[in-house]
Amino acid sequence: MSASLTRHLISTFASAYDRATQHAFLKAAGERTLDKQTLSAWLTQDYIYTRGYLKLVGLILSRYTEAPITVRRQLIKLLSTGLSNVSEEQAFFLKQAEDHELDIRAVPAGVKAVLFGEVRPYMLPLPETSAYVDFMVATGTQGTIEEALVLLWATEKCYLEAWTFASQRVKAENPGPAADALDKFIHNWSSPEFRAFVDEIGELVDQLQIPLDKTDQRCERAEGVMYRVLYLEEMFWPRM
Template sequence: MTSTVNSNTNNITTHLLTLCPTAYKSATEHPFLTAAATNTLPTALLLQWLLQDRHYALTYISFIGALLSKLTIPTTSNRLSTLSWKIANTLIFSLNNIKAELALFDKVLIEEFGWTESGEVEVLPITRAYRDMFAGAGSGKASLLEGMVVLWATERCYFDAWGFAKRSSGGDKSSTTGEEKERKSDVMTRIFIPNWTSEEFEEFVDTLEELVNGIVKDEGVEHNFRQETTVTCVAPKMPQASPLSSILIGSEIHDHIDLN
């Protein structure tokens, strides 16, 4: 699936995506994605990755809450047409969506992997790096624009990556057989990849892009933002638990995050 995001080269989002194309391609066309799309991931690796991605999703809740706290909700009669309300509406939608996604993670992990929620899941370094990135982007020192850029960038990368996986599937089947094939190794193509390449998710990513560009236009900060923006292009040596990387895009106040 190819995103329908606005191709206007004057948009700050388009500008940001042009700054490190090699790293972006590496992040969104990683061999892990091909393995996921062809049901050839070892079960232990797949379980480990799903547990880490579940933790990533849990950190998302606090991040969205922090972004909501930065908004001033208008009380005027035209509230629904204001940028602030459109941002709030989208963030609330994302919270509802992540609630459903967490329920999906739990269902798959419990029913197909026999996972139990007793005990803590070890959070690996790259997952902590994402958690720290969200904490920084949602902190009091970060602006709403900076936080929204990070939200859009991670979601855009995620959508593009799983879109690549979907295109890579080619109808291939796992070499495993029986219960192993039915209940474990094909969960990505059967459940998660369709979810992460859906039209609804694509529309969400496009909406985030429109909102980011809307904030830049509304605040009249595009020139300064272009001048001050620094981009961390992440194309790490993928650790087993987190084979999907992201482009982390933020302003100069964001710390460099080394995910190698």
């Protein structure tokens, strides 16, 4: 079996990977015990996150000629799929919010959305969300194309495995008030279709042929991106 950068990154940061994809929020989501306020607060921040994701994909697309010529066609296909997916996801968020009476402008309990010194009912990013979006934009503009692609894969991989973890915790008894919405979210992001998409991105990243050598600058940068994504993913989930 040939060397795989994606497997290397997961194994290198195994503990951080588990923390990012097996958070208490996900356990409660799988057990369907989350209250609507907590779910709404997460939904709001994830909707804001999708805006950063769109920027990242657009930036990578604008730089696709920097990728090895052997992966460019596959890259354009994946980026096009990613843009379509996130556009559908934004509509999905809004529909679930409407169908299940979730507040798309919610903030976590005890947090006030303050703008210009006043409490406002706006969709404002929390610091963790802003940091994530800023990292995506910075990597997409200032990082190498390899770093940007590792970031794209890492954020999708974490999302897939996080909701797959939640799907494995599902309990039928004593569902909470947000159970129906949670069922939709879990199904959407643990589906075979989503896994196939994430796997395709991983295969492309592995085709970049970055040496698995910590003394190699390309490997060091890829590890730096992975470490940062895992930290941001863990911080992104609502406190439980």
